[in-house]
Amino acid sequence: MKRNATAVWNGSLKEGAGKLTTQTTTLKDTQYSFKSRFEEGVGTNPEELIAAAHAGCFTMQLSAYISEEGFEIESIETKCDIDFVDGTIITSHLTVAAKVKEITEDAFQQLVTKAEKNCPVSKVLNAAISSTATLV
Structure with a gap:
């Protein structure tokens, strides 16, 4: 069995943003960013x-x-x-x-x-x- 997910990031680390998509599309273009990872931003990490x-x-x-x-x-x-x-x-x-x-x-x-x-x-x-x- 093999599974995959894709991350797409645009911009710099602090000002940029990314989207995550899983093979099953349970996550589809799910937002993540510096703020959602290290602060209190919208999205996952x-x-x-x-x-x-x-x-x-x-x-x-x-x-x-x-x-x-x-x-x-x-x-x-x-x-x-x-x-x-x-x-x-x-x-x-x-x-x-x-x-x-x-x-x-x-x-x-x-x-x-x-x-x-x-x-x-x-x-x-x-x-x-x-x-x-x-x-x-």
Whole structure:
């Protein structure tokens, strides 16, 4: 499988602006700029997109592991916080709330750790990755 996205940028770093389009067109000419990345501007930014990718990938990986163990998932919600300091993503923290029938806290935490280490986006990030998970 191969996926792609395209970025088009016009102008200088601070005054310019760009548009992002994904292969599926889920993002189509989505605005991004210096202000949306480093200040409070309209549009998205690469770190926000990485956070979305990490949350989505981790959640799917956790779902696979829980299902493989024979537990029934009602829901999993994951928030990802990316910490971008001095031009480097230094941390990615996953906050997970899950409703899973009949799973023990210990089994759940083990599967969270396994998913945290093994989802494809975790593997590509050169950052400290952590998580906080709660069964609800």
